[in-house]
Amino acid sequence: MSTPALPQTATAEQGPFGITAPAGFRAAGVPAGLKSTGKPDVAVVVNDGPLKHAAAVFTSNRVAAAPVHWSRQVVSDGRADAVVLNSGGANACTGPEGFGNTHRTAEHTAERLGVSASDVVVCSTGLIGVQLPMDRLIPGVDAAVDALGTGGEHDGGAAAAAAIMTTDSVSKQSGFAGTGYSIGGMAKGAGMLAPGLATMLVVLTTDAAVEPAELDRALRAATRVSFDRADSDGCMSTNDTVVLLASGAAGAPADPEEFAAGLAAVCTDLALQLIHDAEGAAHDIAIRTFNAADEADAEVVGRAVARSNLFKTAIFGQDPNWGRVLSAVGTTDAAFEPDRLNVSINGVQVCRAGGVGEDRDLVDLSGREVTVEIDLAAGEAEATIWTNDLTHDYVHENSAYSS
Amino acid sequence: MSTPALPQTATAEQGPFGITAPAGFRAAGVPAGLKSTGKPDVAVVVNDGPLKHAAAVFTSNRVAAAPVHWSRQVVSDGRADAVVLNSGGANACTGPEGFGNTHRTAEHTAERLGVSASDVVVCSTGLIGVQLPMDRLIPGVDAAVDALGTGGEHDGGAAAAAAIMTTDSVSKQSGFAGTGYSIGGMAKGAGMLAPGLATMLVVLTTDAAVEPAELDRALRAATRVSFDRADSDGCMSTNDTVVLLASGAAGAPADPEEFAAGLAAVCTDLALQLIHDAEGAAHDIAIRTFNAADEADAEVVGRAVARSNLFKTAIFGQDPNWGRVLSAVGTTDAAFEPDRLNVSINGVQVCRAGGVGEDRDLVDLSGREVTVEIDLAAGEAEATIWTNDLTHDYVHENSAYSS
Numbered sequence: 001m002s003t004p005a006l007p008q009t010a011t012a013e014q015g016p017f018g019i020t021a022p023a024g025f026r027a028a029g030v031p032a033g034l035k036s037t038g039k040p041d042v043a044v045v046v047n048d049g050p051l052k053h054a055a056a057v058f059t060s061n062r063v064a065a066a067p068v069h070w071s072r073q074v075v076s077d078g079r080a081d082a083v084v085l086n087s088g089g090a091n092a093c094t095g096p097e098g099f100g101n102t103h104r105t106a107e108h109t110a111e112r113l114g115v116s117a118s119d120v121v122v123c124s125t126g127l128i129g130v131q132l133p134m135d136r137l138i139p140g141v142d143a144a145v146d147a148l149g150t151g152g153e154h155d156g157g158a159a160a161a162a163a164i165m166t167t168d169s170v171s172k173q174s175g176f177a178g179t180g181y182s183i184g185g186m187a188k189g190a191g192m193l194a195p196g197l198a199t200m201l202v203v204l205t206t207d208a209a210v211e212p213a214e215l216d217r218a219l220r221a222a223t224r225v226s227f228d229r230a231d232s233d234g235c236m237s238t239n240d241t242v243v244l245l246a247s248g249a250a251g252a253p254a255d256p257e258e259f260a261a262g263l264a265a266v267c268t269d270l271a272l273q274l275i276h277d278a279e280g281a282a283h284d285i286a287i288r289t290f291n292a293a294d295e296a297d298a299e300v301v302g303r304a305v306a307r308s309n310l311f312k313t314a315i316f317g318q319d320p321n322w323g324r325v326l327s328a329v330g331t332t333d334a335a336f337e338p339d340r341l342n343v344s345i346n347g348v349q350v351c352r353a354g355g356v357g358e359d360r361d362l363v364d365l366s367g368r369e370v371t372v373e374i375d376l377a378a379g380e381a382e383a384t385i386w387t388n389d390l391t392h393d394y395v396h397e398n399s400a401y402s403s
Numbered sequence: 404m405s406t407p408a409l410p411q412t413a414t415a416e417q418g419p420f421g422i423t424a425p426a427g428f429r430a431a432g433v434p435a436g437l438k439s440t441g442k443p444d445v446a447v448v449v450n451d452g453p454l455k456h457a458a459a460v461f462t463s464n465r466v467a468a469a470p471v472h473w474s475r476q477v478v479s480d481g482r483a484d485a486v487v488l489n490s491g492g493a494n495a496c497t498g499p500e501g502f503g504n505t506h507r508t509a510e511h512t513a514e515r516l517g518v519s520a521s522d523v524v525v526c527s528t529g530l531i532g533v534q535l536p537m538d539r540l541i542p543g544v545d546a547a548v549d550a551l552g553t554g555g556e557h558d559g560g561a562a563a564a565a566a567i568m569t570t571d572s573v574s575k576q577s578g579f580a581g582t583g584y585s586i587g588g589m590a591k592g593a594g595m596l597a598p599g600l601a602t603m604l605v606v607l608t609t610d611a612a613v614e615p616a617e618l619d620r621a622l623r624a625a626t627r628v629s630f631d632r633a634d635s636d637g638c639m640s641t642n643d644t645v646v647l648l649a650s651g652a653a654g655a656p657a658d659p660e661e662f663a664a665g666l667a668a669v670c671t672d673l674a675l676q677l678i679h680d681a682e683g684a685a686h687d688i689a690i691r692t693f694n695a696a697d698e699a700d701a702e703v704v705g706r707a708v709a710r711s712n713l714f715k716t717a718i719f720g721q722d723p724n725w726g727r728v729l730s731a732v733g734t735t736d737a738a739f740e741p742d743r744l745n746v747s748i749n750g751v752q753v754c755r756a757g758g759v760g761e762d763r764d765l766v767d768l769s770g771r772e773v774t775v776e777i778d779l780a781a782g783e784a785e786a787t788i789w790t791n792d793l794t795h796d797y798v799h800e801n802s803a804y805s806s
Contacts, residue, residue: 128726
């Protein structure tokens with residue numbers, strides 16, 4: 001993948017890793033019977049402080065789920081003490097009863113933790129238009145609170161990451177070791193991945209002492225170049241939430257530049273894990289648009305290609321069909337001249353000056369990773385959009401199962 | 404399908420039907436070896452007058468094919484004497500050589516017909532980025548000119564309609580009987596169907612005496628509510644062309660209102676034939692958005708739903724997943740309140756006031772035709788967008804074959 005150089009993120013072997021790696025956090029994930037499979041489906045994350053700083057970004061979908069409406073209010077003052085998450089139900093399009101259930105979940109979690117309900121973020125994911133089974137969710141919250149743990153032997157972070165999975169095939173965690181502090185993260189999301197955030201629940205933690213305004217700035221900058229550029233299937237969710245909690249337990253404040261870069265690295269790592277595990281995908285595609293007049297142009301071009309079903313099916317079929325790239329580029333209002341466009345697929349410049357370039361048979365699309373590079377010949381800006389191919393498995397998963 | 408009441412279009416049994424039904428037109432379609440299958444692939448349509456009036460609309464894709472650049476010039480003066488069309492190659496992204504081939508095709512056709520090359524419209528369809536085999540195309544033009552015929556026994560219109568097919572499974576023709584004149588039409592297009600026109604070549608003929616300015620006005624009004632609202636897979640072509648020729652051979656001028664309505668009926672009939680024959684589709688879906696603040700809002704909402712792969716796969720799976728409708732509606736900036744939205748699928752109001760409505764199990768999606776009705780509760784305007792579901796066959800056809 002043609003990603004810009006980013007600070008190194010951690011893997012499980014390297015530690016710090018996951019949301020309980022930073023000091024000051026406990027987490028748990030338990031099965032509560034919301035999923036018919038009996039797998040874990042309720043998670044709780046607690047910030048034990050001393051600081052309780054928080055920032056969050058949410059779906060820009062106007063049809064937002066009850067927990068999104070609730071959690072927007074919770075973090076508006078820059079403080080959150082805990083996050084309670086469930087899979088097995090999105091609590092979206094559920095009316096006043098659905099909002100009441102979100103409220104009740106926050107109240108119950110707060111009571112058990114001895115904090116205020118107005119400081120408890122709620123996240124839900126699963127089928128739209130179905131009420132949550134509160135008779136199972138509330139006992140699930142109790143069990144999760146009882147099981148709260150940090151990293152190490154009893155890894156609460158890993159348990160929480162498993163409990164928020166829906167059609168994900170693996171849980172997603174990441175981490176970054178800063179100077180005197182660390183950042184951890186977990187994510188879920190496998191379908192409905194699109195800009196303005198994917199269906200995607202993400203919790204990020206840090207033990208750095210960072211003020212809420214700085215958290216908010218760093219989080220928005222990080223999501224703009226990571227989750228917002230992961231566009232697996234063009235569909236925007238009702239529930240997307242990315243929340244960042246800072247405990248300050250590491251003591252010293254973080255260097256703002258290093259912190260922002262580290263956060264962006266963790267977000268990008270998680271975004272790429274989401275793309276890699278997208279429903280039914282056979283290829284992970286990085287669309288790098290360069291020599292653009294500005295970054296917005298590069299983004300809009302990459303997104304247009306990422307949303308072309310004809311391009312996506314061609315990649316599935318291992319067909320380096322650059323005509324489908326150009327016909328998607330041509331639908332945008334980005335600055336370019338059609339007869340100056342160059343397109344390379346996995347390093348072979350199959351389109352040169354808007355026409356036929358190198359032999360398309362030279363392109364090898366047998367591997368999972370695909371890089372499409374679009375030269376707009378109009379400036380010096382660039383952006384990379386990550387997407388997937390459109391496959392039989394995508395159609396199967398999304399036609400056979402409700403979500 | 405929930406279409407507005409339109410003047411009756413003709414079927415083959417009822418006549419007038421196809422592009423040679425109106426007086427003053429001859430046509431032919433012949434095999435020239437551009438298609439590997441040996442099927443017809445070159446068509447010529449001639450307007451014998453007395454009038455040679457014409458209007459046309461083209462793809463808004465900025466990466467437009469050579470024949471589009473050429474034909475835009477041809478019709479800019481409101482006159483066209485003939486149309487030469489080929490399948491088996493789009494002549495798009497083919498550089499100066501490609502434009503030279505279009506020019507040469509027009510020159511040769513003009514010479515054979517004794518008209519000016521600057522009055523010959525050229526249309527191509529097929530794979531992007533490949534030069535046309537001129538050594539086969541030019542003899543094909545000769546053969547087509549030799550075979551020119553009107554309707555009736557030697558049906559030149561039907562032959563032309565067959566010669567422009569690509570992955571179409573059937574040829575598409577339509578007709579309208581006006582007061583003292585008629586309108587005929589043919590169309591091709593099965594993939595890459597999208598707004599701003601589908602990959603779509605359409606020739607419309609009339610023997611009414613209509614001035615070019617009026618032809619242009621009527622054509623733009625007709626395409627706006629027909630081809631522009633057929634959005635099978637969200638992909639816009641490099642070659643879309645809809646050309647309307649008027650011979651005036653019927654003598655009397657047409658009533659403008661009747662003519663416009665008849666033309667819209669023919670265009671809508673052809674657009675629905677395209678949707679019905681879209682690549683790999685198992686359902687034809689009419690998305691009617693009503694009670695919108697204005698028609699533009701209704702269109703943007705319908706289009707957002709028509710482009711949701713999750714919605715399209717759900718319909719394929721016969722799953723009345725209204726949550727995927729709402730999550731697509733929520734991405735638009737149309738005027739609506741989320742908690743006032745109603746959605747019916749095949750007559751069952753599965754979403755009421757933004758929440759759960761009637762039992763989704765009441766919805767029968769086993770048939771080919773699906774109607775989704777979205778009540779925005781924001782005004783009195785409406786629009787219908789036609790689309791298809793997303794199926795295994797779509798993925799198969801578009802991953803296995805280049806186009």
